[in-house]
Amino acid sequence: MTYSAGYGDPESGAPATAWRDGWPVYDRSGTVCVIGAGPSGLTAMKNLKEQGFGVDCYERDTSVGGAWNWRHDRSPVYASTHLISSKPFSQFPDFPMPDSWPDYPKHTQVLEYLDHYADHFDLKPHIWFGTEVVKVEPAEGERWDVTTRSTGGYGGERIHRYAAVVIANGHNWSPKRPEYEGLADFKGEVIHAAQFKDPAQLRNKKVLVVGAGNTGCDIAVEAAQQAARCWHSTRRGYWYTPKYTLGRPADQVNDLMLWLKLPLRARQFLAHRTLKSTVGDLTRFGLPQPDHKIYETHTIVNSQLVYYLGHGAIAPVPDVARFHRHSVELKGGEVIEPDLVVLATGYHPTFEFIDGNLLGVDAQGRPRLAMHAFPKRQPTLAVAGLLQPDSGLFPLVHWQMVAFARMLRVREAAPAKAVAVQRKLEADLDRRWTTAKVKDSTRHWFEISHTTYLKAIQRLLDELSLEGAK
Secondary structure, three states, X not given: OOOOOOOOOOOOOOOOOEEEOXXXXXXXXXXXXXXXXXXXXXXXXXXXXXXXXXXXXXEOOOOOOHHHOOOOOOOOOOOOOEOOOOHHHXXXXXXXXXXOOOOOOEHHHHHHHHHHHHHHOOOHHHEEEOEEEEEEEEEHHHEEEXXXXXXXXXXXXXXXXXXXXXXXXXXXXXXXXXXXXXXXHOOOXXXXXXXXXXXXXXXXXXXXXXXXXXXXXXXXHHHHHHOOEEEEEOOXXXXXXXXXXXXXXXXXXXXXXXXXXOOHHHHHHHHHHHHHHHOOOXXXXXXXXXXXXXXXOOOEEOOOHHHHHHOOOOEEEOOEEEEOOOOEEEOOOOEEOOOXXXXXXXXXXXXXXXXXXXXXXXXXXXXXXXXXXXXXXXXXXXXXXXXXXXXXXHHHHHHHHHHHHHHHHHHHHOHHHHHHHHHHHHHOOOOOOOOOOXXXXXXXXXXXXXHHHHHHHHHHHHHOOOOOOO
């Protein structure tokens, strides 16, 4: 879709029905606005359509896929990216991935899958490509005024009024850059992991990778193969799990333990024994000892890191203390001289187009949302996909959006029931949907156990049943 010129509504040609700050507002009646055509936005559109809602989706880039379209400027994906959750836990429940695909599909396959999903459910005609959302503001009747403009620089801004809004712009695109003493004066090259796209960027360079998340470990493995030397800086000890344990993808083994309802301590015991027999004691390579039990932080899923540590191609080092003009000083006093520093230090959840108070954003920038999706006192607003699960994300967002679409429908059919459900959600605003107490860090803001979360979604769907409601 593209916008038409002039001042009529681009869908119907109808004139403006209201004005806001001197600008015409075009009423989209019962239509729902979805921001972003990545996996979360696509499944939001699909489930809203199934509940009978009209949908307009705004996508700033020129195709679907969001973060999985690695050519887009905001994508964190790099050439070697594969899923870290296995196929059964990564696919949408109503659109399986091909049987012929591997356990851990590559990013190009994931993008292909999302494109086919959009075609299968006829979503593309509802997407305004090359259009970004500038502002989302409350309007009368718990509706929303959404201001958009072309990302190509043509045409002016437009305001449309929607019955509800789903924010699905992703949370892995706004780089989190730590502040280091002397960084501004460092003469080497410094990039964030968001700028890393191809192993050629590392070739024949002395590389320092900062950060022990899944991305940091992936880039360290790439540097082990391409760089002249690789240092890997971590702040603390983590649990490193291989992609396969007991002959199966690791997340499938973890899910089996959850399905068997093993207590947390039993699961931790079995996991520690399994890692001891497969990965071994990583402190012998120079990695710090974890200061917590497994499942209390997001585990690192990487089968190759240990291989390259054992071959001396990756040198573990402590956290960075400060930068000098031509070197980096580490905590403990060691000084190294990298040509390239890659900051794999994560991302901030960023919602530039909406007042943070509407999402309960605190001083640290963390949104305060029921089930990490539903803002307080905003029953027609939802955030899709703001989760850090121990399994795949897509099926969880699918059920999030099934619930939100049903909530909107219940608001029409049984308003009193909808209010009661909303109040119950808000009473559980600060609940953590995990089976273990996780570390209180930005990396774990949205940490969940997929089984715990899905059970909560099921309870919500049961409460939204219209049987017997008035």
